[in-house]
Amino acid sequence: MSNFQAFDFRTKFGSRYFPSPVFTASGCAGSGKELSQFFNLDELGAVVTKSISVKPRSGRATPRMAETPSGMLNSIGLQGPGIDQFLEIDIPWLQSKGARVIVSISGETVEEYASLARKLRGVSSLHGIEVNISCPNVENRGLVFACDPSASRAVLEAVRRNIGGDYPIIAKLSPDVTDIVAIAREVISAGADGLALINTVLGMVIDIDAKRPKLAGVTGGLSGPAIRPIAVRAIYQVHKALPQIPILGMGGVASGRDALEMIFAGASGVSVGTATFGNPTAVIKVKQELQEELKARGFNSLVDAIGVAHA
Amino acid sequence: MSNFQAFDFRTKFGSRYFPSPVFTASGCAGSGKELSQFFNLDELGAVVTKSISVKPRSGRATPRMAETPSGMLNSIGLQGPGIDQFLEIDIPWLQSKGARVIVSISGETVEEYASLARKLRGVSSLHGIEVNISCPNVENRGLVFACDPSASRAVLEAVRRNIGGDYPIIAKLSPDVTDIVAIAREVISAGADGLALINTVLGMVIDIDAKRPKLAGVTGGLSGPAIRPIAVRAIYQVHKALPQIPILGMGGVASGRDALEMIFAGASGVSVGTATFGNPTAVIKVKQELQEELKARGFNSLVDAIGVAHA
Amino acid sequence: MNINPKAIQASVEVLSNKKVGAYNHMVFAVGDMAVHARPGNFVAIAVGGPSSSMILRRAFAIYRASNRGAYGGTIELVVAAHGSGSKWLSERSVHEKVDMVAPLGTAFGIPTEPVNALLIGGGYGSAPLFGLAEILKSRGCRVDMILGASTAGKIYAPLEGKRSVNIMTLTTEDGSAGEKGRVTDVMEKIIERSQVELIYSCGPMPMLAAVNEVAERSQIIHQCAVEESMACGIGVCMTCVIPMRDESGVIKMQRSCIEGPVVDGARVVFGSDRRIPEGTWGAPQ
């Protein structure tokens, strides 16, 4: 019987459906143009854009990266053209290619997040907004929003208030906290529809020849397979506490098996980030392999597989 | 000139000197006997014992481990014979082999730590005590001591009060906190002489065939090269805030270069843990290579190299 | 007593690597490492090369060890390409080198008198049994062997190995070789037929548990080589423990790499995967 049924790969975040649960990760797919030489963007569940700010940002000085065992550090510093140019150029291009777009936003103050939400409110063709709160809060000694429950709440409330009621909001959390479930509860009660887990882990490499930090920005964000066990743990913990909330899992996904681990832990979808640097077609590979792994285990739909490791 | 000077590899924690700065990591060198087939234990700066508890502990059920990219998860659950048998059998054996011994202790309540300190107070031949506070606090909903500043303080105060004034105490911290510097300040002001950074990072692996967590204990501690950038960052942050406090660095050290990274970041010594599983002689290799790397860079002593990446 | 008293770490050369059914039969030039190797001992091999993301060694039972020969000491293994580490090993070419620590763990105990022995292997678990059979035979024992697997290709039973076996019985779950079924389906018959006095087994834990049940029911001593995930193989990590009774009957979580892999079946508390058996020393309250 089940062999004849069509496999249902769809997933849902907030009010939006996506034909497949494999997305790009913010900041790891350029503007989309760079990857479109390798595959069609409409093959992806969604393109999650790099985090966009109110104004243009140069980002940090170089060196901006260091390879680490099964991972890498980056300190890009949110380089980007600012929201206006982004809405004018990048979004229309992505949509012209049939890509479903989730815009990631970042700010240095709660008001900046609010202002980004107001700009995006009008763009109803978007599939959602991912709120990157792993940014230093200039109004509070540079303390990262995502590390402070009340600052996290304030950002999400401001975004929800300004963007309108049914616009899907995904709050992206940092793993660098004592209690990620507590932060998750705050942002959900503040109006987020879903959670993105996890952003990079704060790390550092010393250049032992130059006798100083390798990165110009001193510390950087650790990503790649090295952090996957941390991501799976965060997803599992949060899904256990908030089983109804859709989670976009990420952190070192490079194969269908990696993606399945996150789905079983409780993710409704996965983003592929660093793996794209080693393999331009990683997102497509993950998508195809995930579907095969699910079918091989007798699942007729993605949804049936979400969180099964909790049984 | 400097070529004729003897290289000074000594380091110091509290009132104790160690001839070399490379130690074993707690829980990664068995009872010492297992490694003594491969080298003499007196070649090590010190043997840090597995964390010992008041009573015998069976530890957790199996599977207790999962390999991860450039790392591994473990959930041993502090298996051990309890302090009495340990003091009677293990310590005398280690000392008969000329090993300098730092005893790691763990408890489920503040009173257990106090009681362990009282037992160790008499053993003046020890080179110090490492207080593993990454243990669940049964009196506070299983919240790990190291994740709670006031619980961390309470443990260190109790240990200092019971062990006496000049007994070197190293407090071992968990990286799974929002602000490791804040915890470091608490335990130092509570009486610790030095800090061990870092314990394992909380992680998880799902067995996608069995559709459940791979480890019987569900979550486990991530160790190995994968976490080295996290460890280096923690050491750098803490050394910056507390430059006078000696730090025992650990997390993925497998070569002299890795050790040097930690020394430059601010560590006064390093512990080698997981690397021993892949290579029984890893600690000796790290020791020899570290000395060569330091000499190659013109250092006449270890102490001159500590924290130079902060210049 | 020393732990790992004979263990040596060395870079050893692949002398031969041949596909045999589902396995690779591999020979390594190991020099003195072979001298103290006994049936039941295992080796631990680093996998993946210098920039490997696999940081832990893989354990393999010693299939044969020899001190003489054109290449000096050799150790032979039977490798199943299971996950990425054993796959890497099975792909090594002649002349490549791997880092090996051996011999490790306990060996099968050899009876001082000639007895009727039954050796039972599951899958690659047959590997250490042939060397054992040889020794038993040389001591005048009668040696019967049962090898089981899911399917014919997963039975490892080389011709030269069978020399020392009186009667060899095969079982496969799909019936593609020997009798259809499991090793325990034929075990009692053979115990009776050959008046078996001593059972040796090596294979997956559920098989060992089933064999142990029959052995206990038949009141026959049973030495089995257990298998639990190992991180270090040398006794320092405490990941490989299984609940075993000590001399005074107390159940303790004991390391299968040091106390084992060969243990007295009667000591093992089988079926305790994912839980600590009640009454274990220091069990959580």
Added chain:
Amino acid sequence: MNINPKAIQASVEVLSNKKVGAYNHMVFAVGDMAVHARPGNFVAIAVGGPSSSMILRRAFAIYRASNRGAYGGTIELVVAAHGSGSKWLSERSVHEKVDMVAPLGTAFGIPTEPVNALLIGGGYGSAPLFGLAEILKSRGCRVDMILGASTAGKIYAPLEGKRSVNIMTLTTEDGSAGEKGRVTDVMEKIIERSQVELIYSCGPMPMLAAVNEVAERSQIIHQCAVEESMACGIGVCMTCVIPMRDESGVIKMQRSCIEGPVVDGARVVFGSDRRIPEGTWGAPQ
């Protein structure tokens, strides 16, 4: 405009791997990948094999690319074993395969008229210059070349490469080959002698900066192939940026893998390692 318009990802075979001085000259059978490769373009190669702990590709300038030949399309590289990834690559044997993405990045611009060109290479930076010299020569240009390195073994200057070069000058810092000193020590003399109208350079950033200074002083157009640590090579990661002026003179952090590696030297803000130059678009206040 498309980004990476010609890039292809494929598993390609090592046809040859020869040690030449401090380098390995490697030839790969790449099929159609060679068709659009131009001097200045680079390849990105995955290193370390299936279980590698090195997750990022390594970038190498294309030394030569050819469509014809017994093996179909080939791409040749000159590899310096620097860290663990390039070391791994340099150890690949004939018939092994590696995963390659190419051609990537910008190419050297070829003048439409015959001009007097000076090509300057540092270390393995000479690699792309020989293919460039060939094309320039075929267009009737005069081609002078300066190759510099710390020591003789680090100069890559194969005989067949020199065919297209009118005068070759070598400099080494230790004087072990050619003139003792740096490429810039001989540069002005040669500019004058050969009435140089166009400079191409490839090598470490400090060398490019020094060459650019001379070029600006001499008011000669200078195309250089820059080198910044790259994580992806295809424009998606933003790690490889260098500050460059855009058409309107605004300094922006631009990707050297997409806007480069070959860029107009006059656009580059040299010496801005570890800091954002003042006035850069979007610089932190």
